[in-house]
Amino acid sequence: MRHLMNPLDFSVGELDDLMNLASDIEQNPDKYAHACDRKKLATLFYEPSTRTRLSFEAAMLNLGGSVLGFSEASSSSASKGESVSDTIRVIGCYADIVAMRHPKEGAPLVASIHSKVPVINAGDGGHQHPTQTLADLYTIRKLHGRLSNLTIGLCGDLKFGRTVHSLIEALSRYEGIKFVLISPKELRVPEYIREEVLEKKGIPYQEVEKMEDAMPNLDILYMTRIQRERFFNEDEYLRMKGFYILDKEKMELAKPDTYVLHPLPRVNEISVDVDDDPRARYFEQAQNAVYMRMALILTLLEINVEA
Numbered sequence: 467m468r469h470l471m472n473p474l475d476f477s478v479g480e481l482d483d484l485m486n487l488a489s490d491i492e493q494n495p496d497k498y499a500h501a502c503d504r505k506k507l508a509t510l511f512y513e514p515s516t517r518t519r520l521s522f523e524a525a526m527l528n529l530g531g532s533v534l535g536f537s538e539a540s541s542s543s544a545s546k547g548e549s550v551s552d553t554i555r556v557i558g559c560y561a562d563i564v565a566m567r568h569p570k571e572g573a574p575l576v577a578s579i580h581s582k583v584p585v586i587n588a589g590d591g592g593h594q595h596p597t598q599t600l601a602d603l604y605t606i607r608k609l610h611g612r613l614s615n616l617t618i619g620l621c622g623d624l625k626f627g628r629t630v631h632s633l634i635e636a637l638s639r640y641e642g643i644k645f646v647l648i649s650p651k652e653l654r655v656p657e658y659i660r661e662e663v664l665e666k667k668g669i670p671y672q673e674v675e676k677m678e679d680a681m682p683n684l685d686i687l688y689m690t691r692i693q694r695e696r697f698f699n700e701d702e703y704l705r706m707k708g709f710y711i712l713d714k715e716k717m718e719l720a721k722p723d724t725y726v727l728h729p730l731p732r733v734n735e736i737s738v739d740v741d742d743d744p745r746a747r748y749f750e751q752a753q754n755a756v757y758m759r760m761a762l763i764l765t766l767l768e769i770n771v772e773a
């Protein structure tokens with residue numbers, strides 16, 4: 467039995483298989499409409515979410531399965547003091563697969579150790595968010611036709627943004643990837659990513675504070691919101707909020723094929739007038755996430771749909 471905790475749990479070859487499956491699902495949705503008949507997905511969300519939880523649920527419903535779960539810790543037995551390891555043992559009696567989001571780094575990993583069904587990390591604190599990465603990779607591959615030889619700009623809260631950490635780890639396995647890390651000094655990528663991933667693997671990267679300096683060279687601009695809930699104090703958050711605002715003017719500095727992605731939710735870091743720019747692809751990225759989550763559910767449940 468397999469779980470998904472980190473994007474590196476899948477090899478590059480396995481990721482290709484997943485993306486090919488997602489692409490087949492996208493093109494032939496009817497073929498998969500009953501693939502998960504009578505299967506159940508439990509979504510255990512101890513932290514707020516709209517997209518991730520609903521897109522997991524939509525993915526399972528598209529496959530003919532059913533969903534159950536909770537969307538806040540206060541409505542679960544966690545509020546009575548139940549441990550994650552006890553909860554998961556019980557949920558394994560009700561569901562065939564679990565997607566868990568938790569404010570504590572490593573909680574889904576603890577759950578997976580005690581689980582008799584596959585567990586998917588749907589975001590653990592400021593750590594990792596591997597299924598967002600699946601959506602990001604699939605979107606980049608669709609837009610540029612490849613995942614190698616690309617210059618990727620990541621902008622915003624690179625310290626607490628878990629989607630950024632997962633995406634850097636995943637992309638660092640492809641040839642010819644360069645990163646431009648755009649953040650205020652206080653919100654730089656954590657040291658473990660710089661040392662254990664970028665430097666160890668000799669991946670070229672630049673850290674810059676000004677977005678304008680980076681714009682002309684990017685193939686992808688991945689915007690992120692300042693992660694308010696992970697700040698220790700509100701004043702600090704307010705100082706950082708508004709540091710980066712991508713607007714029409716800044717988009718003029720970018721190449722015709724610099725696509726803009728964002729895991730969403732957006733706060734104010736992308737001005738709404740950018741939404742009409744053909745290079746703005748964040749809503750498409752949210753749609754792609756559903757196909758990738760469908761592919762992931764099928765893969766972890768070891769369900770093969772014949773051609």
Ligand code: NCD
Nearest residue numbers: 517518589629691729730731
């Ligand atoms: C992201 C998350 O939860 O980390 N959202 C998402 O899953 N699409 C990004 C964020 O909350 O900023």
